[in-house]
Amino acid sequence: MRRRHWVRVAVCVVASVTVASCGAGGAANRTADGRTELTVATFNEFGYEELFAAYEAEHPNIKITQRKTGQGAPHHQNLFTKLGAGSGLADVEAVEEGYLSQVMDKSGQFHNLLEIGPKDVTADRWLKWKADAATTRDGRLIGYGTDIGPLAMCYRKDLFAEAGLPQEPDQVRQLFATWDSYFAAGDRFVAKVSGVAWFDSAAQIFNAMHNQHDVGYFDTSDTLVVESNPDIRNDWNAVTAAVAKGQSAKLAAFSNEWNTGFKLGRFATKTCPSWMLGVIETQAGPENAGKWAVTDAFPNGGGNWGGSYLTVPKQSKSPKEATELAAWLTAPEQQIKAFQSRGTFPSQVEALENRALVEHVNTYxxxxxxGALFAAQVQKVRAAQYKGPADGQLQENVFGPALQSVEQGKRADDAWRTAVQEAKKAAG
Structure with missing residues (x-):
């Protein structure tokens, strides 16, 4: 999920300049009435539209223009193209966490927000692991955190009942205590309920498992460790074994078939970052209200899946004003408003204790x-896994397709060898 696929909670903000420029320090863009223009481009939904209007009201010298795309991939392709060209970027560029490693690899092209930002905006505004992920080895903070995706588990109560499994959230925790217990419950489910899978997609399960480990595809020196990291192969073996037992619905995430799978009840469980509740409600539709439930448990503890950052490229003509806007948008007060507007779960320490968040009720x-459930799940996240520059490529273009090939009948060992070969190519 990258969150680039989210329907309701993932959003990136990008500010694009009216006239392409290279480097900071040039004349700021001005509107006809003399205001400084900051253009903000977004993907998906950050819940910022009303906030922009409020900021302009408080800052009459600022004009904000928004440009929003429906998905994150085109936004980030544009970002990296213009980074390479040295011109054309926005004053504020939002970066989704799946692409952050590539941005960190080019961190010299972004401002250190600790230097040019408001002095009262320090890294301790955010959860430590959220801020750490956007901090370079030499201590430069290049992104203000927006939202996060703490993980819980969603499931269909009616399908659990059909399989003779417990249905209430406080009763199903034991099924989701570990990945072993999760897959064991899957065996019980598929043995009892015909025509329905235990989970939606092998890649979705594998990604959630993989992101829990201290070390992922790369170590902190950016060395590819796919073959030497036993956790990756163990996850692969567990997921592909479940596929062989009929636990996967074999639906590519965010495809039309996957969307329809929610509505038709093609699978019984779903890895659920906080933003996924909105996706399920949208895709399953009102006819399935009350059938889905979410519990404050996730196999092998907690995890995070998704979230973004606001950055200020050195191409910006108005870096001070852009940083002030980014700081304001990521303040706890504004993040609570974004949560209320679009369900984006805040990453700010103070926001996680806000009454509006912890008392939020989801009727569906x-x-x-x-709100309280996911705030508790946040506390189970120990640290953000280090991501190498090609990490997103490996997840999206290597292991995802390799797991899909297993779902389509390829031998798991053969698919693993293909994945390793492709990972080496992607890592250069």
Whole structure:
């Protein structure tokens, strides 16, 4: 999920300049009435539209223009193209966490927000692991954190009942205590319920498992460790074994078939970062209200899946004003408003204790206090896994397709060898 696929919670903000320029320090863009123009481009939904209007009201010298795309991939392709060209970027560029490693590899092209930002905006505004992920080895903070995606588990109560499994959130925790218990419950489910899978996609399960480890595809020296990291192969073996037992619905995430799978009840469980509740409600539709539930458990503890940052490229003509806007948008007060508007779960320490968040009730999921549930899940996240520059490529273009090939009948060992070969190519 990258969150680039989210329907309701993932958003990136990008500010594009009216006239392409290279480097900071040039004349700021001005509107006809003399205001400084900051153009902000977004992907998906950050919940910023009303906030822009409020900021302009408080800062009459600022004009904000928004440009929004429906998905994150085109936005980031544009970002990296213009970074390479040395011109054309926005004053504020939002970066989704799946692409952050590539941005960190080019961190010299972004401002250190600790230097040019408001002095009262320090890294301790955010969860430590959120800020750490956007901090370079020499201590430069290049992104203000927006949202995050703490993980819980969603499931279909009616399908659990059909399989003879417990249905209430406080009863199903034991099924989701570990990945072993999760797959064991999957065996029980597919043995009892015909025509319905245990989970939606092998890649979705594998990604969630993989992101829990201290070391992922790369170590902190950017060395590819796919073959030497036993956790990756163990995850692969566990997921592909579940596929062989019929636990996967074999639906590519965010495809039309996957969307329809929610509506038709093609699978019984779903890895659920906080933003996924909105996706499920949208795709499953009102006819399935009350059938889906979410519990404050996730196999092998917690995890995070998704989230973005606001950055200020050195190409910006108005870096001071852009940083002030980014700082304001990522303040706890504004992040709570974004949460109320679009469900984006805040990464700011103060926001996680806000009444509006912890008392938020989701009626679609049986009136669960979803805000408090996910705030508790946040506390189970120990650290952000280090991502190498090609990490996103490996997830999207290597291991995802390799797992899909297993779902389509390829031998798991053969698919693994292909994945390793392709990973080496991607890593250069």
């Amino acid at each position: 999921f049986g009136n669960v206090k979803a």
